[in-house]
Amino acid sequence: MRQVVLLKDIPDLTEIKLHRETRAPIVEGVKRRISEVDKRALEAAIQLKEAVGGEIVALSMGDDKTKTALLEALAMGADAVYIVNEPEFKCLDTNATSKVLEAALKQIGEYDLVLTGEMTLDSLSSQMGPRLAELLGIPQITYVKEITAENGKVKAVRDLEDVDEVVEAPLPVVVSVVREINEPRIPALMKIMRAKKKPQTVWDAAALGLDVEEIKAQSYVKITNLAAPKVERKQIKIEADSIEEAAKKLAEAIVSEGIM
Amino acid sequence: MTYLVYSEDRELAFQLLGKARELADKTGSSVAAIVVGESQEYVKQGADKALKADLGEFNVETVKEALLEAVKMTEPSVIMIGATKRGKEVAPRVAAALGVGCMTECSSVDLGEDGKIIVERLTYGGSTVAKETSTSTTTVITVPSRSFEKLEPKERTGEIIELTFEAVKPRVKVLKRREKPRSSVDLESAPVIISAGRGFKTQEDLKILDELAEVLGAQISCTRPISADLGWMDQWVGISGKKVKPSLYVACGISGTIQHVAGIRDSQIIVSINNDESAGIHGLSDYSIVGDLYEVIPALAKALKEAS
Numbered sequence A: 001m002r003q004v005v006l007l008k009d010i011p012d013l014t015e016i017k018l019h020r021e022t023r024a025p026i027v028e029g030v031k032r033r034i035s036e037v038d039k040r041a042l043e044a045a046i047q048l049k050e051a052v053g054g055e056i057v058a059l060s061m062g063d064d065k066t067k068t069a070l071l072e073a074l075a076m077g078a079d080a081v082y083i084v085n086e087p088e089f090k091c092l093d094t095n096a097t098s099k100v101l102e103a104a105l106k107q108i109g110e111y112d113l114v115l116t117g118e119m120t121l122d123s124l125s126s127q128m129g130p131r132l133a134e135l136l137g138i139p140q141i142t143y144v145k146e147i148t149a150e151n152g153k154v155k156a157v158r159d160l161e162d163v164d165e166v167v168e169a170p171l172p173v174v175v176s177v178v179r180e181i182n183e184p185r186i187p188a189l190m191k192i193m194r195a196k197k198k199p200q201t202v203w204d205a206a207a208l209g210l211d212v213e214e215i216k217a218q219s220y221v222k223i224t225n226l227a228a229p230k231v232e233r234k235q236i237k238i239e240a241d242s243i244e245e246a247a248k249k250l251a252e253a254i255v256s257e258g259i260m
Numbered sequence B: 001m002t003y004l005v006y007s008e009d010r011e012l013a014f015q016l017l018g019k020a021r022e023l024a025d026k027t028g029s030s031v032a033a034i035v036v037g038e039s040q041e042y043v044k045q046g047a048d049k050a051l052k053a054d055l056g057e058f059n060v061e062t063v064k065e066a067l068l069e070a071v072k073m074t075e076p077s078v079i080m081i082g083a084t085k086r087g088k089e090v091a092p093r094v095a096a097a098l099g100v101g102c103m104t105e106c107s108s109v110d111l112g113e114d115g116k117i118i119v120e121r122l123t124y125g126g127s128t129v130a131k132e133t134s135t136s137t138t139t140v141i142t143v144p145s146r147s148f149e150k151l152e153p154k155e156r157t158g159e160i161i162e163l164t165f166e167a168v169k170p171r172v173k174v175l176k177r178r179e180k181p182r183s184s185v186d187l188e189s190a191p192v193i194i195s196a197g198r199g200f201k202t203q204e205d206l207k208i209l210d211e212l213a214e215v216l217g218a219q220i221s222c223t224r225p226i227s228a229d230l231g232w233m234d235q236w237v238g239i240s241g242k243k244v245k246p247s248l249y250v251a252c253g254i255s256g257t258i259q260h261v262a263g264i265r266d267s268q269i270i271v272s273i274n275n276d277e278s279a280g281i282h283g284l285s286d287y288s289i290v291g292d293l294y295e296v297i298p299a300l301a302k303a304l305k306e307a308s
Ligand SMILES: Cc1cc2nc3c(=O)[nH]c(=O)nc-3n(C[C@H](O)[C@H](O)[C@H](O)COP(=O)(O)OP(=O)(O)OC[C@H]3O[C@@H](n4cnc5c(N)ncnc54)[C@H](O)[C@@H]3O)c2cc1C
Pocket: A036, A037, A119, A121, A179, B196, B197, B198, B199, B200, B222, B223, B224, B225, B226, B236, B237, B238, B239, B240, B241, B242, B252, B253, B254, B255, B256, B257, B259, B260, B263, B273, B274, B275, B276, B279, B291, B292, B293, B294
């Protein structure tokens, strides 16, 4: 079974600082990692490969730093990495990005399963899986928390609000996973060393046969402002010699807030 | 110009109709909705056109076909879809079929001076609000439940139109549906909430919250891992769970990750109990105690009883 896992490297959200005046997040210079749910999609692919064999390729759209971030995918167990790195594609929306990834998937060739996280934690858009399924003309299974493959089919459990839905689909299919599907492995040092020897291919627009202007013209959504809402909390640390004392002070504070 | 509304959840569809009606009246446009169940109510709730479609059991490919047919019929500038998990898998699929922009989980929806839609949605894990706009002739958006109010239903004139579309044979087969337990607790409107995080070692230990909950008249909730990984409770608070706005939120053994905090930001007072001095939750609280929750919680319950 040939699996393609879509991975996005995003700034470490716990390291992001805010601009003093605009309260916009400052992402430049922040260390980038594979988005958490995407990593679990990769872990799911590795477990499927362990069960039924085959090959795992990781596909990512990024920039010069993406190669480094994706070494982790190779160390975890991806066999090869493909990165679309085209400076002209820096601020594309999901519509345009999906067109680029569609072209990259076609270049990769045969695939049985396209896996991704239900959302990346930076944009929280949850669009890429279903968009690619539509462009590739194949079915989608979203919000997957369990998955198995056999005889050219996948069986999955979807985590919906009111029900768990057990479904079956023929290959190829796009699958997006939720955080609860697994705990991603932490690769051993040896595997990290060996990851550098695995193939990483970088494509620009020309390598994918894409016209830069044509793609950019299909990017419609623009962010006009980004700002973290102000948190105005009192931030009072209650300190006392004993737990009882501290609890008493906290109780008094709660009462004085007029909540009781 | 038309606003086209769809949600498989009727109540949510009516909330979207409320917003769509408001925007349509501002711009002299009309509102169409794909009907689930009885049609007339959609007209009463603000639709000029109620499109009756035979959708059967929810299936993403069927709903997509119905929506594409409705798009041909009404040429909408905005397609508003309820941001349930089902809605969120339909919306991008429709956007891709049309080759247009899509913005998901929009908490506010408005029109700019140029008449283009402007939305607000959370990004960066839930820490940041992004204002976004789209320049495609049609734009798909999804809107979560309770973002907008539905209208007072009233007798209005509107057409009920039969929407016919090509039947699709779903390629994904549903083998089984397992009902989840329905929670009886309404966290979204709870005035006081005590919330448990991974600082609790066992499910049994949650019992220590009961006494505190009783003095405070609080509902009990938790972080996502307590519910989704451990299954100790059936709903959680945060960006992917319930967004709450109590007057008091007591976070016990919760580290304060962006995803959790995004759901409690509208709380009036946040109190935290965490034994790690460097835990992020302290800086996000009004009052915090650095201490072992197993000691602090019973002591706090006792102190509150004495204080009140
Ligand atoms: C796509 C996505 C969506 C998510 N959505 C949500 C969401 O909606 N809601 C949500 O909650 N999470 C969500 N998460 C998960 C989130 O990233 C964190 O994993 C989670 O919030 C952490 O929960 P926690 O604070 O209970 O656990 P931890 O981060 O493990 O924190 C436990 C805390 O307990 C403290 N502690 C330990 N022992 C004691 C003690 N004896 N006394 C006092 N304190 C103690 C520790 O110091 C620590 O700070 C999401 C993740 C993803 C990837």
